[in-house]
Amino acid sequence: MSQVEWDSGDELEEKPFNREYMKRLFKYVLPYRRVLTVVVVIVLLNMAISLAEPLLIRAIIDKGIGLGNPNFHVIHWIGFTLLAMRLAGWLFGYWHTRLINFTGQRILFDLRQQLFNHLQTLSFRFFDGRPAGKIMSRITNDTNAIGELINGGLITIVMEVTHLVGIVAILLWMDWKLALLSFITMPLLYFIVGKMQPKIEGSWSRSRKTMSAINGNVNETIQGIRVIQAFSRQRVNNERFQTLNTNNKAAFMRAITLESTVWPAVEMIGMIGTCIVLWFGAREVMNDQLTLGFIMAFINYLWRFWGPLSALSKVYSQVLSAMASAERIFEVLDTDPEVKDQSNAKPLKKIQGEVVFDNVSFRYGEDKPEVLHGVNLTIKPGQRVALVGPTGAGKSTIVNLLMRFYDATGGRIIIDGQDVKDVTLESLRRQMGIVLQDSFIFSGTIEENLRYGNEDASDEELKRAATSVRIDKFVSQFAEGYETQVEERGSKLSVGQRQLLAFGRVLLSDPRILILDEATSSVDTETEQHIQSALQTVLEGRTAFIIAHRLSTIRDADLILVVQDGRISEQGTHDELMKKDGLYRKLYMTQFEMQQSLTLQTGA
Numbered sequence: 001m002s003q004v005e006w007d008s009g010d011e012l013e014e015k016p017f018n019r020e021y022m023k024r025l026f027k028y029v030l031p032y033r034r035v036l037t038v039v040v041v042i043v044l045l046n047m048a049i050s051l052a053e054p055l056l057i058r059a060i061i062d063k064g065i066g067l068g069n070p071n072f073h074v075i076h077w078i079g080f081t082l083l084a085m086r087l088a089g090w091l092f093g094y095w096h097t098r099l100i101n102f103t104g105q106r107i108l109f110d111l112r113q114q115l116f117n118h119l120q121t122l123s124f125r126f127f128d129g130r131p132a133g134k135i136m137s138r139i140t141n142d143t144n145a146i147g148e149l150i151n152g153g154l155i156t157i158v159m160e161v162t163h164l165v166g167i168v169a170i171l172l173w174m175d176w177k178l179a180l181l182s183f184i185t186m187p188l189l190y191f192i193v194g195k196m197q198p199k200i201e202g203s204w205s206r207s208r209k210t211m212s213a214i215n216g217n218v219n220e221t222i223q224g225i226r227v228i229q230a231f232s233r234q235r236v237n238n239e240r241f242q243t244l245n246t247n248n249k250a251a252f253m254r255a256i257t258l259e260s261t262v263w264p265a266v267e268m269i270g271m272i273g274t275c276i277v278l279w280f281g282a283r284e285v286m287n288d289q290l291t292l293g294f295i296m297a298f299i300n301y302l303w304r305f306w307g308p309l310s311a312l313s314k315v316y317s318q319v320l321s322a323m324a325s326a327e328r329i330f331e332v333l334d335t336d337p338e339v340k341d342q343s344n345a346k347p348l349k350k351i352q353g354e355v356v357f358d359n360v361s362f363r364y365g366e367d368k369p370e371v372l373h374g375v376n377l378t379i380k381p382g383q384r385v386a387l388v389g390p391t392g393a394g395k396s397t398i399v400n401l402l403m404r405f406y407d408a409t410g411g412r413i414i415i416d417g418q419d420v421k422d423v424t425l426e427s428l429r430r431q432m433g434i435v436l437q438d439s440f441i442f443s444g445t446i447e448e449n450l451r452y453g454n455e456d457a458s459d460e461e462l463k464r465a466a467t468s469v470r471i472d473k474f475v476s477q478f479a480e481g482y483e484t485q486v487e488e489r490g491s492k493l494s495v496g497q498r499q500l501l502a503f504g505r506v507l508l509s510d511p512r513i514l515i516l517d518e519a520t521s522s523v524d525t526e527t528e529q530h531i532q533s534a535l536q537t538v539l540e541g542r543t544a545f546i547i548a549h550r551l552s553t554i555r556d557a558d559l560i561l562v563v564q565d566g567r568i569s570e571q572g573t574h575d576e577l578m579k580k581d582g583l584y585r586k587l588y589m590t591q592f593e594m595q596q597s598l599t600l601q602t603g604a
């Protein structure tokens with residue numbers, strides 16, 4: 001699927017029938033073939049029971065009630081048989097519904113699990129530009145559409161096709177001439193259902209789309225409620241919501257109107273068939289050619305004809321929407337992670353932390369411009385390296401390549417003498433740590449978040465790490481201590497607390513190389529001091545790359561790299577760079593002057 005389709009708001013809801021997708025879906029069904037065979041047998045038995053009913057009614061009327069010659073023995077027996085058959089039908093129905101739902105859920109479980117596992121292995125490039133909501137919808141909505149097809153659709157197809165074939169066969173067997181006569185309205189029916197059903201489905205699909213627009217809008221409103229209220233945008237938002245709401249109402253009403261027009265019309269046409277049978281049949285009865293029971297049974301079968309037709313036309317559109325979902329699911333499953341272990345990749349041995357960039361260049365996509373051009377670096381183990389430079393210069397890109405979130409498009413990155421492409425991803429990333437500007441905290445307890453990179457750490461180690469980065473102070477204020485739930489994205493914690501927790505997490509995982517995207521968000525001076533001293537603890541004895549935004553914090557870095565337009569334009573210590581009349585000096589002086597004037601203003 002093209003990027004455009006991912007980005008567009010309207011993902012196609014239906015796709016033409018595709019044998020390949022069906023075959024692939026069938027592979028998920030295959031492990032459950034035994035239980036499904038049982039289901040099909042039960043369904044067929046149930047159908048046989050149901051199809052026999054009108055014939056028994058015919059026997060009750062003709063042989064039991066008789067014309068002036070009743071036979072109560074027959075009436076009792078057939079009456080009880082009918083009851084027993086209904087009971088058996090109910091039991092069979094219960095049994096196959098349970099079995100099919102159980103199997104459907106198992107298949108859904110397998111598919112969802114496989115999708116989720118695969119998704120986690122995909123490279124950053126896959127997620128770049130693909131909206132999270134759309135990716136999520138593949139795991140939830142699209143798998144559900146497949147589930148519905150398996151749960152409801154497959155059984156409906158088996159059930160209703162046998163029903164239909166059974167009815168036609170019985171009608172022809174009972175009286176082929178009368179049967180053909182009653183089918184006279186069939187072309188009209190075919191025309192109406194064929195023409196109108198796609199319209200009905202189209203309206204339902206519009207109704208679903210407008211509903212998802214409503215969901216999206218509500219979601220955004222909840223997420224952005226602070227900004228909405230701060231800018232007093234309630235009225236404008238209400239109007240926008242009203243439009244979406246109206247669209248949804250209109251789409252729903254159209255769908256309902258069409259549906260409530262078409263199916264009664266179909267029944268009307270069915271009635272014409274019945275009238276024809278009655279008209280011809282009545283004459284035959286009067287002429288003693290046919291019995292009353294025969295006519296009753298015949299009409300009963302005719303009435304049953306429309307049920308399967310309507311059910312099958314609905315399943316057809318279910319199949320088409322499952323095709324669209326299958327395409328989206330397989331598109332994800334067929335995407336190979338771009339960054340992956342080579343076949344002969346070896347684990348990276350315990351490293352000291354020497355990093356070499358050998359003429360590294362990179363672009364984010366084949367059709368995208370080159371953002372790093374021949375970067376050369378040599379970093380000694382334990383060195384503190386600061387990356388500075390204007391926005392968009394390529395600082396984050398350099399650390400993305402070091403972590404192998406992307407693979408360099410040219411040149412090599414070597415850690416302790418080994419090319420990062422030759423080692424396994426897990427062994428590489430296990431020895432590296434990263435703390436981003438906006439530290440991602442997962443829902444769960446503080447302890448679970450701390451142990452994220454090292455679940456086997458002892459309680460002793462956990463406490464030591466927590467004390468080193470000073471999170472013990474605020475944790476002790478919570479009634480549940482380390483067991484405190486931090487809620488989604490750590491919403492229970494302040495920005496500074498989240499930052500400290502992220503330091504604790506990385507400290508416990510004890511990486512040899514640490515990457516740090518210095519937080520730009522402002523925290524109060526005391527927290528800032530906590531963060532700075534926690535930072536010193538975390539950095540100790542590790543090779544560190546710090547993307548620095550405030551140059552005052554990196555004055556004592558061992559090496560400062562100035563990144564400019566995808567190149568390292570200057571490098572050296574703070575003092576060395578200040579002596580040069582280059583970009584660093586300019587940036588530093590600008591920040592310094594801004595700081596000075598701020599201090600003066602606040603002092604005044």
Ligand SMILES: Nc1ncnc2c1ncn2[C@@H]1O[C@H](COP(=O)(O)OP(=O)(O)OP(=O)(O)O)[C@@H](O)[C@H]1O
Pocket residue numbers: 128364368371389390391392393394395396397398
């Ligand atoms: N995922 C991406 N897909 C395409 N282009 C990207 C992607 N990420 C970054 N870029 C582009 O690569 C260039 C370098 O970006 P990078 O994020 O490395 O800059 P930076 O120096 O870290 O900037 P900042 O200080 O603002 O974070 C920019 O031109 C940016 O637009």
